[in-house]
Amino acid sequence: MRKIGFVLSFILFSSIVWGQEVSILDAETGMSVSNVAIYNKDKSRTAISDFEGKSNLEAFSRNEKVTFKHISYETYVTTKAQISKRGNRVYLYLKPEELQEVVMSVSKWEQQKKHVPQKIASIDARSIAFNNPQTAADLLQSTGKVFVQKSQLGGGSPMIRGFATNRLLLSVDGVRMNNAIFRGGNIQNVISIDPFTIRNTEVIFGPGSVIYGSDAIGGVMNFYTQRPSFSFTDSLALSGNVNYRFSSANNENTTHVDFNLGQKKWASYTSFTYNSFGDLVMGKHGPDSYLRNNFVVRRDGTDVLVENDDARKQVTSGYDQLNFLQKITYRPNNRWNYDLGLIYSETSDYSRYDRLIRPNSEGDGLRSAEWFYGPQKWFMGNLQITKKGKNRFYDGVKLTTAYQHFVESRNERLFQEALRFTTKEKVDALSVNLDFENKKIGDLRLYYGAEYVFNKVNSEGSQKDVETNQTVPAASRYPDGATWQTFAGYVNGEYQIKPNFTLLSGARYSQVWVDAQFESDFFPFPFDEADIITGALTGSMGFSWFPSANLQVTLNGSTGFRAPNIDDVGKVFDSEPGSVVVPNPDLEPEYAYNADIGIRKNFDDKVVIRGAAYYTYLVDALVRRDFTFNGQSEIEYNGELSNVQAIQNAAKAYVYGFEFGLDAFFDEHWSFNSNLTLTEGIEEDDDGVDSAARHAAPTFADVHLIWQNQKLKADFFLNYNGEIGFRDLALSERSKAFIYAADSNGNPFAPSWYTLNLRSQYQISNALRATISLENMTNQRYRTYSSGIVAPGTNLILGLGYAF
Structure with missing residues (x-):
């Protein structure tokens, strides 16, 4: 019986270390992704994920580059060793063009952008990381659609459609930032928002007073900060x-x-x-x-x-x-x-x-x-x-x-x-x-x-x-x-x-x-x-x-x-x-x-x-x-x-x-x-x-x-x-x-x-x-x-x- 137990343990260990079954998941939802093509550099070794998003990487060596590719997701390249460190899970991100883009700013709830008559400019966390702006004012300027004035280095006053300062509204996570002393002269409150923490920015062009009330004459700038991510497993x-x-x-x-x-x-x-x-x-x-x-x-x-x-x-x-x-x-x-x-x-x-x-x-x-x-x-x-x-x-x-x-x-x-x-x-x-x-x-x-x-x-x-x-x-x-x-x-x-x-x-x-x-x-x-x-x-x-x-x-x-x-x-x-x-x-x-x-x-x-x-x-x-x-x-x-x-x-x-x-x-x-x-x-x-x-x-x-x-x-x-x-x-x-x-x-x-x-x-x-x-x-x-x-x-x- 000991020998049988040893053999079974060895087989199980070998299947984990050398076979290494991997689960491929959507990075946003945690749902499994099927039909993901998996291959090495010269495509001499290949695999594909099943209906449950799982696949066996037995054919691949521990440190060679492995590519995960799906028609709707960004291509991801890693190694078996890295996958093992991350709990045998691979997370894929949807391609931007595959997303039915939604906006939050017009109603405070998710709406299909294509249904909204107002002009809205959006910039997500990946674009922000690429632009690498010093301040949130520089982030707005990087869209190419918002003009920013600066009286000093520690500043940045957006101008939208001929209006600025207290005729524009700032919002962070659904809370208006405009206060009772926002002035008509140039203001620099936007620099208080850290670009590193922004997951998405939406700019509404034109009045937004129906949802946001006073000050939303020229436009509304909404900053949504990063959300905590849950675990898809029982462990922390x-x-x-x-x-x-x-x-x-x-x-x-x-x-x-x-x-x-x-x-x-x-x-x-x-x-x-x-x-x-x-x-x-x-x-x-x-x-x-x-x-x-x-x-x-x-x-x-x-x-x-x-x-x-x-x-x-x-x-x-x-x-x-x-x-x-x-x-x-x-x-x-x-x-x-x-x-x-x-x-x-x-x-x-x-x-x-x-x-x-x-x-x-x-x-x-x-x-x-x-x-x-x-x-x-x-x-x-x-x-x-x-x-x-x-x-x-x-x-x-x-x-x-x-x-x-x-x-x-x-x-x-x-x-x-x-x-x-x-x-x-x-x-x-x-x-x-x-x-x-x-x-x-x-x-x-x-x-x-x-x-x-x-x-x-x-x-x-x-x-x-x-x-x-x-x-x-x-x-x-x-x-x-x-x-x-x-x-x-x-x-x-x-x-x-x-x-x-x-x-x-x-x-x-x-x-x-x-x-x-x-x-x-x-x-x-x-x-x-x-x-x-x-x-x-x-x-x-x-x-x-x-x-x-x-x-x-x-x-x-x-x-x-x-x-x-x-x-x-x-x-x-x-x-x-x-x-x-x-x-x-x-x-x-x-x-x-x-x-x-x-x-x-x-x-x-x-x-x-x-x-x-x-x-x-x-x-x-x-x-x-x-x-x-x-x-x-x-x-x-x-x-x-x-x-x-x-x-x-x-x-x-x-x-x-x-x-x-x-x-x-x-x-x-x-x-x-x-x-x-x-x-x-x-x-x-x-x-x-x-x-x-x-x-x-x-x-x-x-x-x-x-x-x-x-x-x-x-x-x-x-x-x-x-x-x-x-x-x-x-x-x-x-x-x-x-x-x-x-x-x-x-x-x-x-x-x-x-x-x-x-x-x-x-x-x-x-x-x-x-x-x-x-x-x-x-x-x-x-x-x-x-x-x-x-x-x-x-x-x-x-x-x-x-x-x-």
């Missing part, structure tokens, strides 16, 4: 990634690590990223006026203007950043899902670069000795409970609760002045969303829900004498303790009239409350409070039509709104040297009316052409205009006599534009894609005076030629921005001549520019990946429109990633 599954990136233009050093722990019913995902960015170096070839010829240092208690040894180096533009993400998912069965997410981001102090290069009134020096933001901090705790399953009123319900805490500050000291003025803001934001999915009424699929958001603003001001180190209170930027809240309900319907014709329509009503108490300790306000109660009704209707299988036509009409927030109602700040913005409690929402049409033509899966045209009309626009304060048109602010301005419903605006795209697939290795965006915008004030819209971006385009095989992907591409001449420059931009080039008449304008770039990624092994990119190969010196900081010169980017 551990996986993770370690990444390093270096960029030569700003001496960047970035380190990232994440790891996933998974069981069948629960899973955990943890991520850390640390960025260190040095001073950014601009290109060689371009306007000399962009050079950083001098800067201010403080020596022996005195501000001194010193010459910059390297005028291309943008001194004091560098900063550091830390990001942390923790997500835990519990799935007791197929109907219930509990998701907890914790996100924290913090920067170091970082300079507002455009303020540090502003010349003084005499033109022989610099105006500011210091102008920097204090650490930008953001925390979000998000609990989401999802239930799926048929019910009388829904097929799916999702409860999302979130708490966010924002911290930011501004610090300014004029050249050779002792007083540094500081304002510090904190915002606490609570939100509750209840969203339902119902697809029980024939071909009508309904989405409906409610939202409540509450924001409280704490603001304080101080001034410090840098010579005596004495600090005393000063005017705050906002009324301390001010609140902003909204309650809304919405319904959205998708009706498939015919298999080739889908109608999408929806409506939302939002009620908004603003309450701010004004103290007269520093300014004799002519009012004690701002108490605004206002409502807004918005709607949308559009269709997606396929006249033929390879032709899609979309048409969409929608409205959007933005209710006044605390920044509009109660702000006191210097909008620019010599001007001060004061509170205005008499404000109403602004409304946008939009129409757009799109077309997409597919030529035999070889060439795809995309085009869209849109028109948006904005009424009661909240804009900054001259104002009086206690009957005075000028008051003293931070020691300087300043012109008085305020946010007012004092303008109309219209924006129109065209968007084009072309994708071509030459063979399995070569492909081509390009994008072109043209935008025109006009603002008209109450006096009928027209001027260019500030956030209408110049014509911009990108062209990509891509080659790839199983291991290597290379992208040679061109980025282009058109010129904005002096006559087409917004009035507010003309006053910032120091950030623009001068035309032949000495007037400021934004020159056109282009860059040539090469990006590549090589899969060294199943676990090790390297990226090498060379940006701005011809070393152009340029500024993107309205930006304070000059873009990088030639930039070598090296990245290394290891997956375990």
